[in-house]
Amino acid sequence: MVDEPLTIKLDHRRLKQFMVDLMVGAGASLPNAECAADIHVEADLRGVGGQGLDYLPYTLASLERSLIDGHAEPEIVHRSPAAAVIDGRRGPGQVAAVAAVGLAAELAAAAGSATVAVRNSTDIFMIGYYAELLARSGNVGIVMTSGPPLVHPHGGTERLLSTNPIAFGFPTSGPDPYVFDMATSAVASWRVRQAAYEGVELPAGSGRGPDGAPTTDPVLIRQGAISPLCGHKGFGLALSLGLLCGPLTDSGIGPELAGWQASGETHTQGHLFIAINLQAFGSTARISSRATWYLDLLRSSARAPDMDGIRIPGERAFQRRRQQLGSSVEVLAASWTNLRPFADKYGIEVPAEFHGI
Structure with missing residues (x-):
């Protein structure tokens, strides 16, 4: 240990x-x-x-x-005023994702909002980064992706769902946008892997072992399945995002993505990028400043006696980034x-x- x-x-x-x-x-x-x-x-x-x-x-x-x-270089295979489809051509997912961000922002600048689907892709990692890029370009950014089945449905034990993360970015008048990036599982898959390496237990409700019984042991969870976030609510959210990133993008879903890296099966990952241009709804400066006002209000609100304070999602990551850059x-x-x-x-x-x- x-x-x-x-x-x-x-x-x-x-x-x-x-x-x-x-x-x-x-x-x-x-x-x-x-x-x-x-x-x-x-x-x-x-x-x-x-x-x-x-x-x-x-x-x-x-x-x-x-x-x-x-x-591989991503290819735009369909384009309309407010929607597009990019074929990732089985290349690095990050390359297709950056291309999708640029295209979504370009379409949204003209149409007000735009949705770009990516198919035939691989892992894009840390999806909050792409939501941040959209937010920094004057858009509300919503990004979602699929992945291999690691999560059991609420009430079940089989790995049939991905952790199916979703990220949200909103411009502010401060140095950083508001960025929220979450998995729809009780714990992100990389945290399970890291906890297994460190030899530490995970919180109760994180997953089930190979026998189907609840466990906090990350090694057993890796052999079994991660649990959905908040029971049926996380299950429903994961299922919804899976449908958006799977059937809608003409990509794999659930068990179709099992063992892809090991076997090279035909089904690949899908991603969805949504950009909502602030200028289509009014003054970018006013909308951003209103968002900043509300975030400041939350930070300065009454602190619970058993808590250290109120931390806006994403702020700690930005703070750590600035510290490590320096x-x-x-x-x-x-x-x-x-x-x-x-x-x-x-x-x-x-x-x-x-x-x-």
Whole structure:
């Protein structure tokens, strides 16, 4: 058991270059590797380590086996004034997602609002990042995605649902927009993986073991299934988002996505991006300032006696990002252990901070 995970710190630019070199070594084009690395680094900067460097070995293995086409470029296969469909062509999901954000913002600028679906894609990671991009471009941003089945339906035990996250971004008059990013499961899958590594228990209600019984042991949950958030409410939300990212985008849903990375099955992930342009509803400055006023009101409202205070969702991630940009980004040392074979194979120059681990 590990009381505290061993971490190392390095400059975020060095971290990005290391990621880019590894992905190029595994078969990605330089532009695709840089785009994917941007999102992974952003995850580490914000403390979402399970979607940063720690996940990279899985991506490298998928690139090596051509489960992800590292040279694929997204293609717009349908476009109307307020809707579009992008074919990710089995490339890095981050590349298709960034393209979808740009297209959604472009369409919404003319139509007021727009929806862009992405099909034939792979994982896009940390979807709050894309909602943030939309918010910073003057839009309300709503982003959702699907994934492999890890969650049981309320009342059941089988893995039939994804954690199906959804993210919401809203412009403010401050330095950062309001960004809310949540999984529809009781706990995010990367947190289960990290808790298993750290040897710590998860909160009650997090999942069920292989025997179907409730458990807080992350190892047993990985063998069984994560529970939906708040019972039938999370189940209904996960199901709804699954339908939007699966059938609507002509992508896989539920068990159709099981084992995709291991077997290369035909069904791939779908994503949905919605942009609502503030100018279509009035003054961007006024709407943003009204949002800021309300967030300030919430922060300054009466604090519960058993709580430290009121923290707006997403604020802690922005604070950590600013802090680590000014110093160094912290990553798990165990991530390097899993990446060492790839670095040796590709002959990649390793940051000095990893030496001696």
